[in-house]
Amino acid sequence: MPSLLTRVKSKMSIFAHRKARGMLDGEYGSVFKGRSLDFDDLRVYVPGDEVRDIDWKASARHGSPLIKRYVAVRRQAVLLVTDTGRNMAALSFGGEEKKDIAVMALGVVGYLAQRHGDVVGLVCGDGSSTRSLPAKAGEAHLERLLRDVNGHTGLSSPPSSLGEQLSYVARNYRQRMLLFVVADEVVVDAAMEQLLRRLRAQHEVLWLTVRDAELAGPASVRHAGGGEPADAAPADRFDVADALLLPGRLVVSDAVIRAYAAAQEQRDMKRQAVLRRLGIAHVHAGSSHDVLPAVFTLLERHRRGK
Amino acid sequence: MELIFWWMIPVALLLAGATYWALRKGPGGDESVPRPVAHSHRLTELPEYQAAVRRHRRWLTVAAVAGGVAMAAAVVAAARPAERSTVSPEQRNRDIILCLDASGSMSSADAAVAEVFARLAQGFDGERLGLTVFDSSAVQVIPLTDDYDYVQEQLKVAKEAFDGTPGSAGFLDGTWNGAGSSLIGDGLASCVQGFPATGALTPGGTGRTEERSRSVILATDNFVSGEPIFTLEEAGSLARKQGVRVYALNPGDFDYGTDPEQPGAKLRAVAEGTGGAYYPLDSPEAAADIIRRVQSTEATAFSAAPQAAVSDRAEIPLGIALVSGLVLAGATWRLRR
Numbered sequence: 001m002p003s004l005l006t007r008v009k010s011k012m013s014i015f016a017h018r019k020a021r022g023m024l025d026g027e028y029g030s031v032f033k034g035r036s037l038d039f040d041d042l043r044v045y046v047p048g049d050e051v052r053d054i055d056w057k058a059s060a061r062h063g064s065p066l067i068k069r070y071v072a073v074r075r076q077a078v079l080l081v082t083d084t085g086r087n088m089a090a091l092s093f094g095g096e097e098k099k100d101i102a103v104m105a106l107g108v109v110g111y112l113a114q115r116h117g118d119v120v121g122l123v124c125g126d127g128s129s130t131r132s133l134p135a136k137a138g139e140a141h142l143e144r145l146l147r148d149v150n151g152h153t154g155l156s157s158p159p160s161s162l163g164e165q166l167s168y169v170a171r172n173y174r175q176r177m178l179l180f181v182v183a184d185e186v187v188v189d190a191a192m193e194q195l196l197r198r199l200r201a202q203h204e205v206l207w208l209t210v211r212d213a214e215l216a217g218p219a220s221v222r223h224a225g226g227g228e229p230a231d232a233a234p235a236d237r238f239d240v241a242d243a244l245l246l247p248g249r250l251v252v253s254d255a256v257i258r259a260y261a262a263a264q265e266q267r268d269m270k271r272q273a274v275l276r277r278l279g280i281a282h283v284h285a286g287s288s289h290d291v292l293p294a295v296f297t298l299l300e301r302h303r304r305g306k
Numbered sequence: 307m308e309l310i311f312w313w314m315i316p317v318a319l320l321l322a323g324a325t326y327w328a329l330r331k332g333p334g335g336d337e338s339v340p341r342p343v344a345h346s347h348r349l350t351e352l353p354e355y356q357a358a359v360r361r362h363r364r365w366l367t368v369a370a371v372a373g374g375v376a377m378a379a380a381v382v383a384a385a386r387p388a389e390r391s392t393v394s395p396e397q398r399n400r401d402i403i404l405c406l407d408a409s410g411s412m413s414s415a416d417a418a419v420a421e422v423f424a425r426l427a428q429g430f431d432g433e434r435l436g437l438t439v440f441d442s443s444a445v446q447v448i449p450l451t452d453d454y455d456y457v458q459e460q461l462k463v464a465k466e467a468f469d470g471t472p473g474s475a476g477f478l479d480g481t482w483n484g485a486g487s488s489l490i491g492d493g494l495a496s497c498v499q500g501f502p503a504t505g506a507l508t509p510g511g512t513g514r515t516e517e518r519s520r521s522v523i524l525a526t527d528n529f530v531s532g533e534p535i536f537t538l539e540e541a542g543s544l545a546r547k548q549g550v551r552v553y554a555l556n557p558g559d560f561d562y563g564t565d566p567e568q569p570g571a572k573l574r575a576v577a578e579g580t581g582g583a584y585y586p587l588d589s590p591e592a593a594a595d596i597i598r599r600v601q602s603t604e605a606t607a608f609s610a611a612p613q614a615a616v617s618d619r620a621e622i623p624l625g626i627a628l629v630s631g632l633v634l635a636g637a638t639w640r641l642r643r
Contacts, residue, residue: 090344098344155342184344213341215349239346246346249641250358259354267348 004146005139008107011292042066077135077175078113078120079203080106080145082182084152085126085160086240090184093211094287099153101210102182103146104288108295109180109206110142121177123169124149127161130168135177159241162186166195169203179205185212185267188274196278206298207275211286213237216251216260281305307389307619314385322377362641369637372630379627383620391615400519401450403436405497406464407526408481409488415557417468418590419525422597424461427454434518436500437464439477440493442484442532446500447477486532494541494576497522498550520550521582523600527558528569542576551582553600555593559586 042058045065055068082088088099110120114137121135122145131152133145162183169179179199186209188196199205215237234248251257268284275282281302285294309315349355404423406416420437427435435457437448448460467477484492501520522545528538536544545552554577559570566575574584585596 087344090342160344212345213343215343215346216355236340237343237346238340240342240344241346244346244350245340246343246349247362250355250362251349253354253358255354256349256352256358259352260349263348263352 003143004103004150005107005111005143008104008111008146011104011288012108012111040069043069076113076116076118077177078109078118079135079169079173079177079179080110080120080122080124080182081165081169081179082106082122082124082149083126083160083162083165083184084124084149084157086155086157087160087184088153088210089155089157090240091213091237092184092286093214094290095213096287097153098184098210098212099150101285101288101291102153103150104291105182105208105210105285105295106149106180107142107146108291110145111139112295113178114139114142118178120145122148123165124152125165125168126152126158127164128158130165132168132172155240160184163192163195166192166199170195170198173202177203179203181205181207182210183207184210185271187267188271193274193278196275196280200278200280204302205278205280206302207280207282208291208294208298209271209282209284211284214260214264215246216257279305307387309382310386310388310616312385314381318377318381318384365637365640369634369641372634372637376627376630376634379623379630383623383627387619387623388616389619391617392613400433400521401436401501402433403438403450403497403500403520403522405493405522405524405526406437406439406468407488407490407493407524408439408441408468408478409527409529411527411529411558412525413468413470414590415525415555415587415593417465418593419523419555419597420461420465420468422594423523424458424465426597426601427457427461430454436497437461438493438497438500439464439481440489440496441478441481442487442489443481444493444496445478445480446496450500450502484532486530486534488526488530489532489534490526490528490530490573491534491536491538491541493526494522494524494538494552495536495544497524498541498545498548501548501550520548521600522550522552523555523597524552524577525555525557525587526573527556528573529558530569538572538576542579545580550580552577552580553582554584555587555596556584557587557590 042055043066045054045059045067049067053067053069055066058068059065082102084099088102089097092098092101094101106122113120117137119135119137120142122133123130125131131148133148162181166181186192196205216234234251236248237246238244239246251260272282281298283294283298283301285291350359402423404419406412406419408416423435430452432452434450434452435448435454436446436450437457437460438444438446447464448457451457463474463477467474530538542552554573556570556573565571570584570586577584583600585599587593587596
């Protein structure tokens with residue numbers, strides 16, 4: 001099995017060539033204002049400050065003592081939270097398995113974090129059990145996390161329930177961390193909103209939604225297979241939860257497509273509204289190509305949101 | 307109604323059962339494997355989707371029923387439903403020539419015979435009818451034909467002529483060309499000659515004439531005046547040779563005693579000699595009754611062994627198969643859209 005992290009890194013290098021090199025690292029670093037030894041700003045000296053922190057040159061120009069302020073070098077802990085239930089083995093909007101996109105997103109953020117010297121942990125699971133892997137540094141550890149997610153997600157896994165993983169985090173972690181949640185198009189109900197509010201009070205939360213396969217509409221036809229005419233019916237699908245068969249022919253009518261699109265838009269709006277209200281940065285990714293721009297946008301949004 | 311290949315139905319049922327079993331047993335591995343998706347209830351709970359499912363299910367039901375009915379009807383048609391019936395061919399191939407003595411004393415009886423046959427001709431199917439009128443010479447008014455409209459029309463004209471309706475006397479033209487009058491023997495011989503020769507070719511030349519019963523209805527009082535070429539007895543033997551039965555109707559049977567030389571007795575002898583019968587006619591109205599009797603004796607005389615005819619009756623199952631095939635095509639088209 002090829003290394004999952006290698007795949008992540010190759011994707012990142014392509015992206016880095018396209019955007020400015022190192023931009024992602026910068027975006028990531030700014031999340032905590034964690035520019036380690038970097039100079040942060042100057043402030044007026046108050047009694048009790050360390051005398052060696054006085055910036056003499058600036059004080060001379062200014063006329064009164066100024067203190068150089070550094071952001072303390074501190075190991076951040078990044079906790080990857082994801083769902084390894086059956087839902088994530090289903091198809092995504094772009095036609096891949098959703099877990100591939102999830103692994104890519106987790107890998108990108110994890111790799112950024114470990115390059116930054118942060119430790120990366122994992123909480124994942126499904127409706128029946130939740131596992132955690134301790135936060136450690138190093139690529140080997142990150143690879144292990146990704147393999148754990150990849151290996152535990154399959155059509156025979158138990159059903160998904162992201163709320164379980166979130167409440168596990170709320171119960172078991174006392175330390176302030178950066179939570180990076182990767183989920184599919186979950187409905188954030190009142191209970192989950194409560195839980196997220198609780199988590200948000202303790203942690204920084206970033207949220208990436210992996211888009212589900214479109215069940216009715218033009219995109220559902222596009223992935224049915226290559227070389228098919230434009231008006232072909234989508235392929236037959238089945239639900240991972242109960243193996244219910246969804247014949248493709250039934251979703252070709254305009255009424256169904258319109259109704260589905262309207263309901264989909266409403267769900268998206270609602271999820272975005274809830275997360276915005278909670279101050280959680282949120283992006284969508286429909287395929288693994290979307291992951292890097294999405295993570296970039298996510299970090300950007302998070303920074304601006306502060 | 308019976309099935310000729312009745313074993314088709316168990317065979318078809320067995321085949322259907324085997325196909326069903328194989329389909330059930332075998333993998334449903336067609337080329338499009340369903341693909342896994344999550345949150346399908348987001349689609350299935352849409353009322354529009356449920357309506358589409360209902361519609362689809364309805365058309366599927368229609369298609370399944372139509373397909374099943376078409377199959378069943380095709381199997382029934384393949385089993386050859388047939389109707390077995392007995393036909394009595396002798397009813398269909400009789401040749402009757404009316405041989406009417408046109409002398410004045412006979413006109414009312416002739417009119418009655420013509421009227422009866424005009425009525426009977428309506429119910430004929432396959433029988434051929436001819437009309438020959440004779441007095442001193444014979445005229446073939448209607449050659450042996452199965453054109454019943456023409457027969458009826460001519461018989462109507464004949465009846466009018468016999469009834470003496472003004473302007474209709476021309477009908478009997480040509481019956482006085484010979485010497486004398488009421489030359490019964492000649493008349494009967496002419497009538498007998500009116501039948502096609504036995505073993506003659508059919509008009510189309512396709513083969514020999516089928517075996518047909520031949521009878522002559524001879525209405526005469528057998529009062530001869532003149533020298534006929536054929537005597538009555540000679541004409542009778544000619545008829546016998548040709549296989550023609552003579553049924554004689556005599557409205558003027560004035561025989562007295564049992565002398566075989568009297569005209570009525572002679573006529574009876576000739577008629578019965580050909581296998582026919584002799585009926586004295588008391589009144590013209592009795593003619594209908596007698597002719598019915600003649601018809602029935604003819605029928606019994608020719609009641610050969612009834613033949614079994616088997617005719618395929620596949621039109622009903624095939625019609626059902628066609629209709630359900632069309633329905634199936636429509637439903638399939640609807641389902642494919």
